[in-house]
Amino acid sequence: MYSKDEQRQLFNLTKELLEAPLPDKPDADFAASLRNTINYHEWRYYVLNDPVISDYEYDMLYKKLQELEAAFPELKTPDSPTQRVSSDLTEDFPTVEHLTPMLSLDNSYNEADLVDFDQRIRNYLDLDESFHIEYCVEPKFDGGTIALVYEDDVLVRGATRGDGVKGDDITPNIKTIRTIPLKAAFSEKGIEVAEIRGEALIRKDVFEELNKAREKDDLPLFANPRNAATGGLRTKDPQETAQRKIDAFVYHLGYAVDRQGNNHLTDFQTHDATIDYLGQLGFKVPAHNGDLPERKVCKNIEEVVAFCQAWQENRDNYPYEIDGMVVKVNSLELQQRVGFTAHHPRWAIAFKFKAKQATTKLLKVEFQVGKTGVITPVAKLEPVQLAGVTISSVSLHNEDFIRNKDIRLGDTVLVERAGDVIPYIVKPMEELRDGSEQPIVFPTHCPVCQSELVRLEDEAAWRCENPECPAQIVQRMIHHVSKNAMDIEGLGESTIERFYELGWLHTIADIYRLDYDKIAALEGFGPKSAENLRRSIEAAKKRPLHRLLHSLSIHHLGIKASKLLAAEINYLFELAEWDEERFTRIKDIGPALAHSVMRFFHNEKNIKILREMEALGVNMHQTEEDRPKAVNTEGPLFGKTILFTGSLSRMSRKEAQAKAEAAGAKNISAVSKNLDILVVGESPGSKLKKAQALGTVQILTEDEFLELVGG
Numbered sequence: 001m002y003s004k005d006e007q008r009q010l011f012n013l014t015k016e017l018l019e020a021p022l023p024d025k026p027d028a029d030f031a032a033s034l035r036n037t038i039n040y041h042e043w044r045y046y047v048l049n050d051p052v053i054s055d056y057e058y059d060m061l062y063k064k065l066q067e068l069e070a071a072f073p074e075l076k077t078p079d080s081p082t083q084r085v086s087s088d089l090t091e092d093f094p095t096v097e098h099l100t101p102m103l104s105l106d107n108s109y110n111e112a113d114l115v116d117f118d119q120r121i122r123n124y125l126d127l128d129e130s131f132h133i134e135y136c137v138e139p140k141f142d143g144g145t146i147a148l149v150y151e152d153d154v155l156v157r158g159a160t161r162g163d164g165v166k167g168d169d170i171t172p173n174i175k176t177i178r179t180i181p182l183k184a185a186f187s188e189k190g191i192e193v194a195e196i197r198g199e200a201l202i203r204k205d206v207f208e209e210l211n212k213a214r215e216k217d218d219l220p221l222f223a224n225p226r227n228a229a230t231g232g233l234r235t236k237d238p239q240e241t242a243q244r245k246i247d248a249f250v251y252h253l254g255y256a257v258d259r260q261g262n263n264h265l266t267d268f269q270t271h272d273a274t275i276d277y278l279g280q281l282g283f284k285v286p287a288h289n290g291d292l293p294e295r296k297v298c299k300n301i302e303e304v305v306a307f308c309q310a311w312q313e314n315r316d317n318y319p320y321e322i323d324g325m326v327v328k329v330n331s332l333e334l335q336q337r338v339g340f341t342a343h344h345p346r347w348a349i350a351f352k353f354k355a356k357q358a359t360t361k362l363l364k365v366e367f368q369v370g371k372t373g374v375i376t377p378v379a380k381l382e383p384v385q386l387a388g389v390t391i392s393s394v395s396l397h398n399e400d401f402i403r404n405k406d407i408r409l410g411d412t413v414l415v416e417r418a419g420d421v422i423p424y425i426v427k428p429m430e431e432l433r434d435g436s437e438q439p440i441v442f443p444t445h446c447p448v449c450q451s452e453l454v455r456l457e458d459e460a461a462w463r464c465e466n467p468e469c470p471a472q473i474v475q476r477m478i479h480h481v482s483k484n485a486m487d488i489e490g491l492g493e494s495t496i497e498r499f500y501e502l503g504w505l506h507t508i509a510d511i512y513r514l515d516y517d518k519i520a521a522l523e524g525f526g527p528k529s530a531e532n533l534r535r536s537i538e539a540a541k542k543r544p545l546h547r548l549l550h551s552l553s554i555h556h557l558g559i560k561a562s563k564l565l566a567a568e569i570n571y572l573f574e575l576a577e578w579d580e581e582r583f584t585r586i587k588d589i590g591p592a593l594a595h596s597v598m599r600f601f602h603n604e605k606n607i608k609i610l611r612e613m614e615a616l617g618v619n620m621h622q623t624e625e626d627r628p629k630a631v632n633t634e635g636p637l638f639g640k641t642i643l644f645t646g647s648l649s650r651m652s653r654k655e656a657q658a659k660a661e662a663a664g665a666k667n668i669s670a671v672s673k674n675l676d677i678l679v680v681g682e683s684p685g686s687k688l689k690k691a692q693a694l695g696t697v698q699i700l701t702e703d704e705f706l707e708l709v710g711g
């Protein structure tokens with residue numbers, strides 16, 4: 001429908017239109033360019049299921065066109081996207097007309113917009129400040145909209161939203177959705193024909209499973225749960241729809257008439273009551289219960305704001321993708337009085353969460369040297385707003401990441417930031433390339449010390465192997481003082497860089513022999529901050545041994561492995577005596593880690609630095625109270641995973657687990673092919689059957705278990 005050239009032009013135009021304010025005297029060409037870009041983005045979103053801008057950017061474009069048409073009505077054309085609800089109609093299914101038009105929702109992006117919404121309704125109804133409008137608030141589910149028609153209690157039709165007036169008839173596919181009842185007792189209330197609106201969507205964990213299975217079968221992966229759901233609704237084969245394990249929430253009763261044609265919506269006082277009713281009929285509806293309920297009746301707009309904010313925070317913990325909250329006037333009488341515009345109900349508004357995805361330009365790539373010499377490519381981006389923060393650089397991880405995704409300099413890239421997750425590049429937008437994009441060339445030499453880089457077999461990273469590389473030295477010191485390592489407060493990244501440049505720091509041992517008089521005399525410091533720093537460094541000298549181990553920037557040695565190692569020794573220098581085999585005797589320490597720790601402790605330079613630190617008072621000993629709980633590598637169950645099921649008669653479940661752990665086993669919580677031993681008490685249930693079916697699990701009685709671990 002759109003050629004690559006057209007797409008690129010429209011995309012660039014989009015960014016220009018978004019940045020520029022409305023001209024004082026817009027002409028017909030300007031209005032046309034807004035309309036064309038909006039049409040293009042609707043096509044990408046509804047037809048391709050693959051938008052190239054965030055919902056927020058789309059909404060801003062749309063608002064611009066609305067504003068322009070309001071100020072210059074002569075520029076409004078009958079084919080303007082503001083004059084219709086956008087369409088997801090296809091040619092694959094028969095079309096059916098909805099019993100009432102399916103409109104969009106008006107959008108809001110911040111608390112002030114919600115307060116304005118409340119004020120608008122008040123003005124419209126001529127209500128004064130003392131009247132509090134009650135609202136019902138629910139998640140805005142991010143899936144595919146569906147309309148369900150029941151006649152004489154039987155589901156007779158399921159359709160997509162289509163263009164709002166007509167939709168695709170996808171009844172056979174809809175019937176595979178388990179959460180949609182095929183029969184519902186509307187007739188008990190005298191209702192003969194009912195139409196219900198809702199959203200079909202896939203749980204995030206189910207989506208992950210679907211993609212895992214597709215990866216195995218070499219099928220293209222779904223981009224997100226929404227695409228998997230909307231695609232699933234439109235397959236020609238209902239079997240395929242069924243396999244996607246689609247769920248459906250319903251959130252609107254749009255039509256309810258009896259045999260005489262009487263409207264039964266008036267049987268209900270509130271939106272909330274209609275949803276309760278649908279829940280009673282067996283539909284899945286947003287629930288009232290829980291710490292953070294899915295549905296809440298709020299007494300005023302302030303409560304609405306607080307509830308929306310709470311959900312914004314909780315969004316990533318929720319099992320389904322949601323992109324905002326929907327705020328609805330609760331009273332059906334008030335709803336009727338405010339009515340609809342051509343585009344949306346006036347009584348509802350969506351509170352949109354901050355976009356998690358956006359597109360932006362990749363300007364250049366910098367190569368950073370880490371504490372172990374690993375070279376990390378970092379993409380510098382044209383700054384872009386993502387989930388409320390400005391992103392201007394993201395890690396590209398390693399060369400394989402760049403090659404697998406085929407990311408190039410000058411590309412427009414899709415970036416995502418979900419919750420606390422570090423932002424990352426999802427993919428380059430290949431269709432927006434104009435040929436000027438350049439491959440990213442990985443350096444052959446360290447950008448800081450110029451030594452030749454090496455890439456070890458089985459490793460994704462290129463590495464600078466020069467231990468004297470200034471970048472590495474500084475990074476190692478930064479790591480050494482960091483929170484999870486020696487936790488030296490007051491010695492941040494910039495201070496370390498400054499002290500390094502002053503020639504005060506060459507190795508981590510130098511941290512413990514800093515001259516506090518000199519520091520006190522530095523600009524930005526003084527006697528007090530120098531004294532504070534001295535105190536934190538003195539405190540750091542007493543840190544437990546596993547922290548010291550972790551602080552040494554030994555390749556592969558994280559916090560967990562540092563604890564495992566520290567549990568096995570009394571004095572740091574014991575490790576210098578160990579051979580590789582002794583390291584690998586510890587469970588969870590593999591050959592790569594063993595090799596790397598051994599190399600570190602066999603290097604004289606490292607030992608010299610550690611001896612200096614010891615002389616300066618840094619703790620090198622293990623105290624019993626600090627000793628991380630050791631795994632009993634000599635125990636009879638060492639290396640085994642274990643699970644208890646059914647009720648035990650000679651000890652509690654907790655005691656049993658402690659005994660298993662003391663014998664070297666690891667307790668796990670489910671039967672899988674990773675399980676070695678299942679201990680069976682009375683009335684064991686499904687876990688036993690599952691384990692028997694696997695055929696690889698050793699099954700023990702309680703007595704047999706006790707015998708094995710020695711009582």
Ligand code: IVH
Pocket residue numbers: 103104105138139140141142144145197198199251252326345348350
């Ligand atoms: S109410 C007249 N409630 O969001 C009924 N819509 O962008 C208006 N949506 O077309 C819809 N969750 O498909 C409503 N809890 C919810 C919703 C919801 C998702 C969808 C709906 C609508 C779209 C607007």
